[in-house]
Amino acid sequence: MKKSILALMLTLVMLCALVSSAAAQSSYSFSLDKEVVQVYWNADGTEAVxxxxxxxxxxxxxxxDFVDVGMPNGNFDMSTITADVGGNPVSISSDFQGQGGSGFxxxxGAYAxxxxxxxxxHVFVGRIDKVLYKDSTNPDVDASADFSPTWFGSQYVxxxxxxxITFHLPPGVQPNxxxxxxxxxxxxGNAAPQSDHDSDxxxxxxWQSSAANGYSQYTFxxxxxxxxVPADAIVVPPAFNFGTLLAGLGGNLVTVCCIGFFVLIFVGSPILGAVNQRRRKMQYLPPKISIEGHGIKRGLTAVEAAILTEQPLDKVMTMILFGVVKKNAAAVITRxxxxxxxxxPQPxxxxxxEKDFLTAFAAPDxxxxxxxxQxxxxxxxxxxxEKMKGFSRKETMDYYKSIMERAWQQIEAAGTPDVKSQMYDEALEWTMLDKNYDERTRRVFTGPIFVPMWWGRYDPAYRPVTSGAPKMASVTPTTSGGRTSLPGAAFAASVVGGVQNFSSKVIGDVSAFTSGVTNRTNPIPKTSSSSSWKGGGGGGGHSCACACACAGCACACAGGGR
Structure with missing residues (x-):
């Protein structure tokens, strides 16, 4: 009898374990490693995704075994939808399991x-209607298009x-x-998108970010x-009684929320916008260079590596100046x-x-x-x-950063001022790739420094001055064995001061100068706080429509998905 009871208990335990294991296996759990979305706003006012x-x-x-794809609304044409897994066609089902009702x-099948x-x-949706709305800032002139890429339940992903995500604007829209x-x-990611033209x-x-996730609703x-687009393609929102909404809320709550809302919109947003806009002006590399290829692009000069890493342009100019002086192509007459x-003739x-740089200095004013x-x-x-086509920008930047670090390490480890000066002479432009090069230069060069043989062509203060020429304030150099030495602090100040001098005396405001370059190499898209009354796409079994006032938001959002 006892053996029978024991056997029964063991059977029940094993059965429970199997059931628990099956239950654990039954839950979706995955990572969405990558999501690429192309959104086409078409000439007929429809949308393709x-x-x-x-x-x-x-x-x-x-x-x-199934992937739910949410849609902005129910006005999508099922007959235009296709899908494949690794290039193998699969079926589309209307059995959308996500909450919200809009999707497929x-x-x-066999490619689960x-x-x-x-x-x-890969999923393509050829036609979605009623996706454009009046622009809230300029409703008589502009249409507004918002979209949220599909997303999945946080319990699954x-x-x-x-x-x-890439927006393809309607044909004919001009850059400005x-x-x-x-x-x-x-x-x-960055609020400002990269702008370009597609093959059409x-x-x-x-917009791109590797730090996004698959369970958040991002709206662009x-x-x-x-x-x-046709006039009838723009959705006219239903009448909204703002006064009724406010009347239904407590007076104090309305006052506090409205004040907070307007402070955020009219004070906080402009400040953040100005900061982001200034940062964007300094991003002069075109977006195509960010498209990752494979491998390292070797053979770039230090100046080209500085452009690749988007160093400040006053620093880049100073690097070029050092280069032409070292090559005996020019000498500084006055600073x-x-x-x-x-x-x-030029060497x-x-x-x-470098040739273009010298030509620029021949300009009359x-x-x-x-x-x-510029x-x-x-x-x-x-x-x-052009040189970076097909190569990885990240790998290439890491490669040249390692060159810069090795150069500094060798200089810092040099045993004598003579060796330190020689190494710095050879690697000067590479050391300037360090974003903290000014502070590092001052820290490394403290004792006496033997200046390079070409130093007199860079700094007129260290050249012999004739009696008829104006005298310049300088730190008096000393000589040893035919070489000139300076106190380290004076040498470091002269190197670092070169960038500051270029900024203030030659190119003027660095931001304005860089903006003139960026406008041609990586034009800044115009920003707007405008939005449509409703927009976006639900995803992964999610769809969401919100009507917001300064006192709060009333949202109908759906979760779930698989």
Whole structure:
């Protein structure tokens, strides 16, 4: 009898374990490693969406047999939807399991992603209607287009997602006409998109971040002249009684919320916008250089590496100045104002940008010189972009950063001032890639320093001065064995001061100078706080429509998904 009871208990324990194991296996659990979304705002006022999802299923997760894709509304044409898994066509089902009601499901069939496996799902939706709304800032002229890429329930998806979303604006929209909306939903990437043209000549806005996730609703938007789409394609929102909403709320709550709302909008937003706009002006590399290739691009000069890492342009100019002086192509006559004596004939081995630099200093006035230096910089940026085609920007930047670090380490480890000076002479431009090079230069050079043989061509204060020439204030150098030495602090100040002098005396305001380059190499999209009354796409079984006033938001949002 006891044996029978014991056997029964063991059977029950094993059965419970099996049930628990099966229950654990039944839950979806995966990471969305990458999501690429192309959103086409078409000339007929409709929207087309192209998704590429890369999933990795957890070893203990349920097989990914269906993928729910949320839609902005129910006005999508099922007959235009196609899907494939790794290039293999799969079926589309109207059995949408996400809450909210707007969407469809991809039936993975024989290509379901098994536990522990990865797979790529491609989905194309050819037509979605009623997705454009009046722009809230300029409703008589502009249409507003907002979109939220599909997202999944936080109980199912985990980890970071490399998310890229690209808006293709309607054909005919001109570069100076559209405006982007600041992303919402805690977007971790840059607020300003990268702008470019697609293969059809349409303006595109691209937002990208590898720190996104697959369970947040990010909303992106843009406004453009509504003349590029039919008038009846723009949705007119229902009447909204703002007064009734306020009357239904407590007076004090309304007052506090409204004050907070307007402080945020009219004080906080402009400040943040100005900071972001200034930072964006300094990003002069074109967006195509950020498209990752493979491998390291070797053979760049220190100046080209500085462009690749988007160093401040006053520093880049100083690096070029050091280069032409070291090559005996020019000598500094005066530092304030900065004037050069160009060597004729020019020595061999000059880079194209060095020749353009010397040509710029032949300009008759400061304005013409700045314009020529901007033109030189634009050509230099384009040259670096061309050289980087097919190579990885990240790997290449890491490679040149390691060169810079090794150069500094060798200088810091040098045993004598003579050796330290020689190493610094050889690696001067590379050390300037350090973002803290000014502080590091002052810290490293403290004792006596033997200046390079070409130093007199850079700093007139250390050249013999004739009796008829004006005297310049300087630290008196000492000589030893035919070489000139300086106190380390004076040497460091002269090096660091070169950038400051270039900034204030040659190119003027660095931000304005850089903006003139950026406008040609990486034009800044116009920003707008405008938004549509409703917009976006639900995702992963989610769809959300919100009506907000300064006193609060009334949202109908759906969760779930698989």
């Amino acid at each position: 192209d998704y590429v999802f890369t999933f990795t299923n957890d070893p203990s997760g349920h097989v990914i 499901s991809v039936d993975m 992603i098994q536990p522990g496996q990865s797979g790529t799902v 985990h980890g970071a997602t490399d998310l890229t 006409e559209p405006r982007y909306h600041n992303p919402e939903g805690g977007w971790p 000549g349409r303006i595109i806005y691209t 938007g843009a406004s453009f002249p509504k003349m590029y 304030d104002p900065l004037a050069l004596q160009v060597t004729q 061999e081995g000059l880079q194209g940008y 400061l304005a013409a010189r700045r314009k020529s230096l 033109e030189m910089t634009v050509n230099l940026v384009k040259s670096v972009s």
